[in-house]
Amino acid sequence: MNRRNGRISFTLQRELGQLIDESISDPRLAPMTSVTRVECTPDFATAHIYVSVLGEPEIRQGSLEALESASGFLRREINNRIHIRHVPRLVFHLDETLAEGADMLKRMNEVARQDSKLPVNEFEEPEADSDLGDEG
Template identity: 35%
Template sequence: MAKNRINKINETIKQELSSLIRKNIKDPRLTELISVMKVDTTGDLRYAKVYISIFDTDEKKAQAIDILNKAAGFLRKNVGKTLKTHYTPELIFVLDDSIEYGAHIDEVIRKLHKDSQE
C-alpha cells in the first residue's frame, strides 16, 4: 500500500516538475531539451531525488543542474500546492545520463556486429 502511494507521489512530482521547468523557469542558459526522467522519493517524504536528462554539452549540463538546484525552493513550493501531503519533499536534481549510456552501448554492439561480419 505504502509503495503504491510513493509511486503515485513520484509520478505527480515528475509531471508537475516537467510542467514547471518548461513554463516557469525563464533562465536563458537552460536548453529546451530537458526531461524529467524519474523521481525517487524517500518513504518519509522528506527528500526527492529528481533525475534530469539534458541534451547538450557536458559543461551546459552541469550548469543546468546547478540552475535547477538553485531554483529548487521555488519548484518545491509550487509542487507542494499540487501534492496535498503533510510534507513537500526537498528536491535534489541529479543528471541522468542513461540515454547517452544506452546510445554508447548500442554503438559498441553495432561495431562488434560489423567486425564479426567482416
C-alpha cells in the same frame, strides 16, 4: 516502493516536468531537459529527481545547477499545485542513461561504417566429394 510513494513520485515527476518546461527561464537550463524519474524517501522528506539533458557535459552540468538554484521556487509551486502535508526537499541528479545509450549507438554506427569499408569475402562451401556418396 509502496503504492502511496509511487503515486506521489509519479505526480511530482509530471508536475516538475511541466514546471521546468513552462516556468524556469534560467539561461543555463538546456531546452531539452526532462524529468526521467523521481524517487521519494519512505518518509517523504527528500525526493531524488533524475533529469536527462541533451548536450555536452558543460550544458548538462549548467542545467543541473539551474535546477538546484530553482529548487525553492519549484517546491513552492509544487505546494500550490498538489496538496501534500510536506513538500519534500528536491535533490537533482543527472540521469546519464540516455546519454550513455546515445554514446553506445554512436559507437555502433562507427563500427558499422568501418565494417562497410572492409572488403567482402564471399563464402565458398567446400565441394562435396563425389566418391563418398557413390559406392558400387
